[in-house]
Amino acid sequence: MTRGRLPSPRPEVSSLPPSDxxxxxxxxxxxxxxxxxxxxxxxxxxxGPSPRVYEALARTPIDRYPDRDTLLLREALAHHHGLTPAHILVGNGVSELILLVALTFIRPKDPCLIVEPTYGEYRRSVLLMGGHVRTWRAQAENRFRVCPQAITSLLQELPYRVVWLCHPNNPTGYPLSLQDLATWADAHPTTLFVVDEAYINFVPHLPSAISLQRPNVLILRSMTKDYALPGLRLGYAVGDPAIIQAMAQAQPPWSVNALAQAAGLAALQDPxxxxxxxxxxxxxxxxxxxxxxxxxxxxxxxxxxxxxxxxxxxxxxxxxxxxxxxxxxxxxxxxxxxxxxxxxxxxxxxxxxxxxxxxxxxxxx
Ligand SMILES: Cc1ncc(COP(=O)(O)O)c(C=O)c1O
Incomplete structure (x- = not known):
C-alpha cells in the first residue's frame, strides 16, 4: 500500500502532552x-472489591444492551447522597467525566485554571478543546499546601470557564478548604468549579464538596479506586441537574457497560x-x-x-x-x-x- 499524504488530526490533538x-x-x-x-x-x-461484586457480575447478562440511563445505579447513588437521580451522571470512570466536562463547557481560547501539581487529564482535556490553561502551583517548600489567597487573586484576573480542583489532591494528598471553595463559587457564578473527589473515601471524615450544594460546583467521584474496580471503569458526577443534563447530552450511548453498573450497585450495598x-x-x-x-x-x-x-x-x-x-x-x-x-x-x-x-x-x- 502506498502512503501518500494522510488525513491530519486537529492540531490540538497532535500537540497534546502524553497521558502519563x-x-x-x-x-x-x-x-x-x-x-x-x-x-x-x-x-x-x-x-480488592467486595465479594458481592463477583456474585453480581456472575448474574449479569451481557447479551443485551446495558440501561443507557444507568437508572438503578443513579437511584442507589442518589439515595446514598440524599439527592435525586437528576443530580447524578454515571460515567466510564472519572476519566470519561473529565472529558465530558471539557466537551460540554470549554470553547476554544476559554481560560481554565488548574491548581497543580495534580492529575494530568484536566490539562489534556482543556487543551483538546483548544482552551487556555493557567496554573497555580503548590511548592514542596510549603509541603504542597494550597494558598487560598493566591487562588482568590487569580480568579479576579480572568473570567475562567472551568477551575479544576482535586480533593484530596493527587499526588500530594492535600485536601481543599471547602469554605474557600464556597467563597470562590459564590463570587464567580459563571465559572464551573470541578472538584475531583476520586480519593475522598480513603480519608475518613473529610467533608465533601457535595455538601456545599452550589449550582456551579460539580463533583466527580471514582468508583474504581475505593471500591477496587479499575478494570471495569466506573465513576459518577454529582451536580446541578442542568449541568448534569448538559453533560449527559454529550456522552456516548452505553458508555457504562452492564458489568460496571452491576458491580457499582453491589459495591454500594456493602459499605x-x-x-x-x-x-x-x-x-x-x-x-x-x-x-x-x-x-x-x-x-x-x-x-x-x-x-x-x-x-x-x-x-x-x-x-x-x-x-x-x-x-x-x-x-x-x-x-x-x-x-x-x-x-x-x-x-x-x-x-x-x-x-x-x-x-x-x-x-x-
Ligand atoms: C485524581 C484522579 N481523578 C481521576 C482518575 C481516573 O479515575 P477513573 O479510574 O475513575 O477513570 C484518577 C486516576 O488515577 C485520578 O488520580
Whole structure:
C-alpha cells in the first residue's frame, strides 16, 4: 500500500502532552523481562472489591444492551447522597467525566485554571478543546499546601470557564478548604468549579464538596479506586441537574457497560467492606511510612494511602525498581522529577517493597 499524504488530526490533538499515569503497561513489563509486577503506582484499594461484586457480575447478562440511563445505579447513588437521580451522571470512570466536562463547557481560547501539581487529564482535556490553561502551583517548600489567597487573586484576573480542583489532591494528598471553595463559587457564578473527589473515601471524615450544594460546583467521584474496580471503569458526577443534563447530552450511548453498573450497585450495598478495607489500608500505610523513615527515606505523608517520597532522580529510581518487579509512580509528569508516588498495598506486599528499598538505600548511601 502506498502512503501518500494522510488525513491530519486537529492540531490540538497532535500537540497534546502524553497521558502519563500509574498502573503497569504490558509492553513495559515485557521489556523488563518481568512476568508479574507488584504495583505500588496505582491508587487502588489493595484489599480488592467486595465479594458481592463477583456474585453480581456472575448474574449479569451481557447479551443485551446495558440501561443507557444507568437508572438503578443513579437511584442507589442518589439515595446514598440524599439527592435525586437528576443530580447524578454515571460515567466510564472519572476519566470519561473529565472529558465530558471539557466537551460540554470549554470553547476554544476559554481560560481554565488548574491548581497543580495534580492529575494530568484536566490539562489534556482543556487543551483538546483548544482552551487556555493557567496554573497555580503548590511548592514542596510549603509541603504542597494550597494558598487560598493566591487562588482568590487569580480568579479576579480572568473570567475562567472551568477551575479544576482535586480533593484530596493527587499526588500530594492535600485536601481543599471547602469554605474557600464556597467563597470562590459564590463570587464567580459563571465559572464551573470541578472538584475531583476520586480519593475522598480513603480519608475518613473529610467533608465533601457535595455538601456545599452550589449550582456551579460539580463533583466527580471514582468508583474504581475505593471500591477496587479499575478494570471495569466506573465513576459518577454529582451536580446541578442542568449541568448534569448538559453533560449527559454529550456522552456516548452505553458508555457504562452492564458489568460496571452491576458491580457499582453491589459495591454500594456493602459499605462495611469499604470501611473495613480503608481502615486496614490506612493502618498499613502508617506502618509502611514508619519503616521507610526508619530506613532514611524522606516521605511526605498526606491524608491519603498514597504519598510522595523524595528519591533524587525519579525516572531512574522507577526503572531500577521495575527491574526488581516492583512499580512506583514517577513524579516527573507532575513536574516533580525528584519524587515518586507510592500507594500502600497489603502488609506482606509492603514488606517486599521495604526489603528492596533497604537495599537501594544502602547501595546509595
Ligand atoms: C485524581 C484522579 N481523578 C481521576 C482518575 C481516573 O479515575 P477513573 O479510574 O475513575 O477513570 C484518577 C486516576 O488515577 C485520578 O488520580
Amino acid at each position: 499515569h500509574g498502573a503497569a503497561r504490558l509492553a513495559e513489563v515485557r521489556a523488563y523481562g518481568q512476568k508479574a509486577i507488584l504495583d505500588f503506582s496505582a491508587n487502588v484499594n489493595p484489599f 462495611d467492606h469499604l470501611h473495613t478495607t480503608v481502615r486496614q489500608t490506612l493502618t498499613a500505610r502508617d506502618s509502611l511510612v514508619t519503616e521507610l523513615r526508619a530506613l532514611g527515606w524522606r516521605v511526605l505523608v498526606a491524608s491519603t494511602p498514597f504519598f510522595l517520597m523524595h528519591v533524587g532522580h525519579a525516572r531512574r529510581f522507577r526503572e531500577r525498581l521495575l527491574a526488581e518487579g516492583v512499580l512506583v509512580r514517577d513524579g516527573t509528569s507532575f513536574g516533580l522529577p525528584e519524587y515518586v508516588r507510592i500507594s500502600t498495598r497489603r502488609p506482606q506486599e509492603n514488606s517486599r517493597l521495604i526489603t528492596i528499598l533497604r537495599r537501594v538505600y544502602n547501595d546509595d548511601h
